[in-house]
Amino acid sequence: MATKGKKKFGGVKFKFDAEEAPKREEKKPPGGLDNKATLTVNGHEFQVYARDMIVIENLGRGAYGIVDKTRHEPTESIMAVKVNSTEDKRILMDMDVAMRSSDCVYTVEFYGALFQEGDVWICMEVMDxxxxxxxxxxxxxxxxxxxxxxxxxxxxxxxxxxxxxxxxxxxxxxxxxxxxxxxxxxxxxxxxxxxxxxxxxxxxxxxxxxxxxxxxxxxxxxxxxxxxxxxxxxxxxxxxxxxxxxxxxxxxxxxxxxxxxxxxxxxxxxxxxxxxxxxxxxxxxxxxxxxxxxxxxxxxxxxxxxxxxxxxxxxxxxxxxxxxxxxxxxxxxxx
CATH class of the missing domain: 1.10.510.10 (Transferase(Phosphotransferase) domain 1)
Structure with a gap:
């Protein structure tokens, strides 16, 4: 049943219906991502949760997102994490090419990706x-x-x-x-x-x-x-x-x-x-x-x-x- 009521603003009464009120669109992760991911770093495979990633320092900030040098606390693995909004369509191309070029020694190695609070985190090899x-x-x-x-x-x-x-x-x-x-x-x-x-x-x-x-x-x-x-x-x-x-x-x-x-x-x-x-x-x-x-x-x-x-x-x-x-x-x- 709809929840109906009246609110008063400046002496004017308004009717509202809670079920008809516009709802904030929930951001959904692209490509089936979750707030955890299985990453492979230096031949070792482990599960990573976003909450376990600690930012060490910012490596770069541009039009397409930010990149942080990050430490995964449980394993003490150091990696670069690029953070992009899911609203940015470039993130899918970035992930796709990075993943498919992982066996090329002249491109940055891709570890995996996860979803956190409306953003996609691309985890990759950190360079100096x-x-x-x-x-x-x-x-x-x-x-x-x-x-x-x-x-x-x-x-x-x-x-x-x-x-x-x-x-x-x-x-x-x-x-x-x-x-x-x-x-x-x-x-x-x-x-x-x-x-x-x-x-x-x-x-x-x-x-x-x-x-x-x-x-x-x-x-x-x-x-x-x-x-x-x-x-x-x-x-x-x-x-x-x-x-x-x-x-x-x-x-x-x-x-x-x-x-x-x-x-x-x-x-x-x-x-x-x-x-x-x-x-x-x-x-x-x-x-x-x-x-x-x-x-x-x-x-x-x-x-x-x-x-x-x-x-x-x-x-x-x-x-x-x-x-x-x-x-x-x-x-x-x-x-």
Whole structure:
């Protein structure tokens, strides 16, 4: 039976029916998630409840959620936890790609996911820093530059991850930039953040506004150049811009104040390039090929991995990267 009554507001009486009153919509977890999950960390499988996760520190905060360094109290396992609202549709793509790429050593390892108070928690491998923070907070202030052999290994890792997404998962990343490339003191370089990745249909993608505009290829900025969509060659451009930034400790374009400035510089202007006096011809050629205005002239991931800049440093491994990065990041693993 309906519960009826009267309420008085400012001398005016209102009738109300409790059963007819609008009810707050209950948030439901996507994909059958619960407030507990079975995670596999370093080969060990255990059940995790949200209440047992203790935040150590914040690792990042962006448009697509926050990432915290977290400790699972019962097992003392340390992991990164990305928190996104269930209302954000990107969370499903992020989980899907992260889970399906778990056997790729060049992408961040996915442990599992759970649901807590309207949010999805994606649990994953914790890394020490991203390349954006590394150069801005550590390298640039100390006037240190990444040597070319380490740049080669970083390039190899990023391109290998992108090639895996394309060939194995039929996915385009669409947000390649320094903050989405992570590193740790063991010399591992890994690609992360798949929330705005897109499924390739006949090798093409169409969504224009996905990703960070500073790293977008010309064909994604100018509608006339992308009427039929774009492909992974747009990620090759983003990778090229990313590598110039990491190599020089500076973003290669002036900051734009409006869309017209971006259109003028990226689409109409000359492509950025590494300073000739500071870099070898091999790395210059490698980057120049990535930043061809005509996307059909940019190399495939396979061709990039076969480039002399990669081949001549093929003996560089994680230990070499670690020997460069570890002293720089020191004990502040989140710096």
């Amino acid at each position: 820093t991203c390349l954006d923070k590394l150069y801005k907070n550590k390298l640039k202030p100390q006037k240190i530059f990444v040597p070319e052999n380490i740049l080669s290994r970083i390039s190899f890792s990023i391109v290998s991850a992108l090639k895996y997404l394309q060939t194995r998962l039929k996915v385009i990343h669409r947000d390649v930039k320094p903050s989405n490339v992570l590193a740790n003191h063991n010399g591992k370089i890994k690609l992360c953040d798949f929330g705005i990745s897109g499924q390739l249909v006949n090798s093409m993608a169409k969504t224009q506004d996905a990703g960070s505009r500073q790293y977008m290829a010309p064909e994604r900025i100018d509608p006339d150049m992308s009427a039929k969509g774009y492909d992974v060659k747009s990620d090759v451009w983003s990778f090229g811009i990313t590598m110039i930034e990491i190599a020089t400790n500076a973003y290669p374009y002036e900051r734009w104040h409006d869309m017209f400035q971006q259109l003028t510089q990226v689409v109409k202007g000359t492509s950025p390039a590494l300073p000739k006096e500071k870099f070898s011809e091999d790395i210059q050629d490698f980057i120049n090929k990535c930043l061809k205005k005509n996307c059909t002239e940019r190399p495939s991931y396979t061709r990039l991995l076969e480039h002399e800049f990669i081949k001549q440093h093929a003996d560089i491994g994680d230990d070499d990267v670690a020997s460069f990065i570890s002293p720089i990041i020191g004990d502040t693993n989140s710096s």
